[in-house]
Amino acid sequence: MDYRCAHRWAFPRWGAALEPHEDRLEAPAGREVTVRVTHCGICHSDLHIQQGGFDMGGGKLSSLERAGAALPVTMGHEIGGEVVEVGPEVADVKVGDRVVVYPWLGCGTCPTCEAGDDHLCNRGARNLGIQLPGGYADLVRVPHERYLVPIGGLDPARAATFACAGITAYGAISKLPEAGPEDWIAVIGCGGVGMTAVALLSALSKAKVVAVDPDPVKRETAQRYGAALAVDPGAADAARTIVKASGNNVLGAVDFVGAESSSTLATALVRRGGKVVIVGLFGGEFRTPVPMFPLKAMTVQGSYVAGLNELRELVALAQRVTLPEIPLTMRPMSEVNRSLEDLAAGRVVGRVVLQP
Numbered sequence: 001m002d003y004r005c006a007h008r009w010a011f012p013r014w015g016a017a018l019e020p021h022e023d024r025l026e027a028p029a030g031r032e033v034t035v036r037v038t039h040c041g042i043c044h045s046d047l048h049i050q051q052g053g054f055d056m057g058g059g060k061l062s063s064l065e066r067a068g069a070a071l072p073v074t075m076g077h078e079i080g081g082e083v084v085e086v087g088p089e090v091a092d093v094k095v096g097d098r099v100v101v102y103p104w105l106g107c108g109t110c111p112t113c114e115a116g117d118d119h120l121c122n123r124g125a126r127n128l129g130i131q132l133p134g135g136y137a138d139l140v141r142v143p144h145e146r147y148l149v150p151i152g153g154l155d156p157a158r159a160a161t162f163a164c165a166g167i168t169a170y171g172a173i174s175k176l177p178e179a180g181p182e183d184w185i186a187v188i189g190c191g192g193v194g195m196t197a198v199a200l201l202s203a204l205s206k207a208k209v210v211a212v213d214p215d216p217v218k219r220e221t222a223q224r225y226g227a228a229l230a231v232d233p234g235a236a237d238a239a240r241t242i243v244k245a246s247g248n249n250v251l252g253a254v255d256f257v258g259a260e261s262s263s264t265l266a267t268a269l270v271r272r273g274g275k276v277v278i279v280g281l282f283g284g285e286f287r288t289p290v291p292m293f294p295l296k297a298m299t300v301q302g303s304y305v306a307g308l309n310e311l312r313e314l315v316a317l318a319q320r321v322t323l324p325e326i327p328l329t330m331r332p333m334s335e336v337n338r339s340l341e342d343l344a345a346g347r348v349v350g351r352v353v354l355q356p
């Protein structure tokens with residue numbers, strides 16, 4: 001295989017289907033690394049990236065073009081693979097290492113990035129799969145070796161999904177208050193990320209989990225991964241059912257949808273002193289009566305993917321304890337367009353992982 005020629009699936013216009021592209025790569029410089037992609041998970045945010053932005057409510061769209069993305073865009077930010085070429089200054093990884101790639105890159109040099117919080121960098125994003133070419137390709141160039149996390153004996157397909165679904169779920173539940181066995185946590189939206197949160201909470205938290213999703217298959221899957229209760233948010237009495245079943249003890253609600261209806265449900269569910277963590281980027285506006293904040297002494301916090309350190313923690317955790325596993329569907333990378341369509345239509349349970 002020629003490690004200087006990347007075969008990528010990229011869209012040439014916002015909203016267009018992905019097409020095969022061929023790109024020459026220079027020899028890796030400094031601490032750059034080339035990774036041969038063996039697995040790349042498909043994420044729901046790819047649908048937004050493909051459209052060029054996120055729905056900010058009131059008909060407004062955030063612009064990825066203003067955020068530094070340039071056409072053609074090669075998506076794919078859940079990248080697992082093997083190191084095949086390293087720059088002359090690379091010291092900590094070597095050719096042949098099996099890695100998951102941290103994709104949420106910032107400028108790489110500011111104090112925020114140096115602390116491992118690249119995802120919160122204010123100086124300009126260089127995310128793999130948005131601004132820089134991502135993993136819908138056979139090769140990926142990573143700007144610095146520190147963004148590679150060795151996976152040891154972990155299943156590489158599963159480890160790839162840690163880079164977004166895994167750390168997004170892990171970063172969100174890490175923000176929840178300490179919960180006891182009498183407490184409940186609501187997980188709203190049980191796609192790949194929400195289902196991972198259900199699985200992680202079942203393994204790590206003492207609280208009982210209520211899964212909320214309109215799809216009966218996803219509700220049933222969530223219960224197999226440890227949810228004590230699963231509720232259809234479309235049911236007329238959904239909020240009342242959950243509050244009653246928990247004894248009005250929902251300490252935290254994580255909204256993996258991020259729509260007006262889901263955030264309204266989340267704030268309605270939590271008890272006094274509770275916390276809502278908003279993760280999803282479906283879009284819309286947050287509408288909650290202002291007096292609810294003081295009257296419930298409620299906290300609302302946003303959570304956006306997570307840092308490099310959290311990816312390292314999650315990989316270490318997965319090596320130490322057996323985490324319940326969300327279903328993965330493997331497909332050849334040539335089926336990327338069909339897979340994105342299936343995801344848009346809600347036909348995916350768990351995660352689709354592509355292989356070049």
Ligand SMILES: [Zn+2]
Nearest residue numbers: 043045164165
């Ligand atoms: Zn993602």
Ligand SMILES: [Zn+2]
Nearest residue numbers: 107110113121
């Ligand atoms: Zn930075």
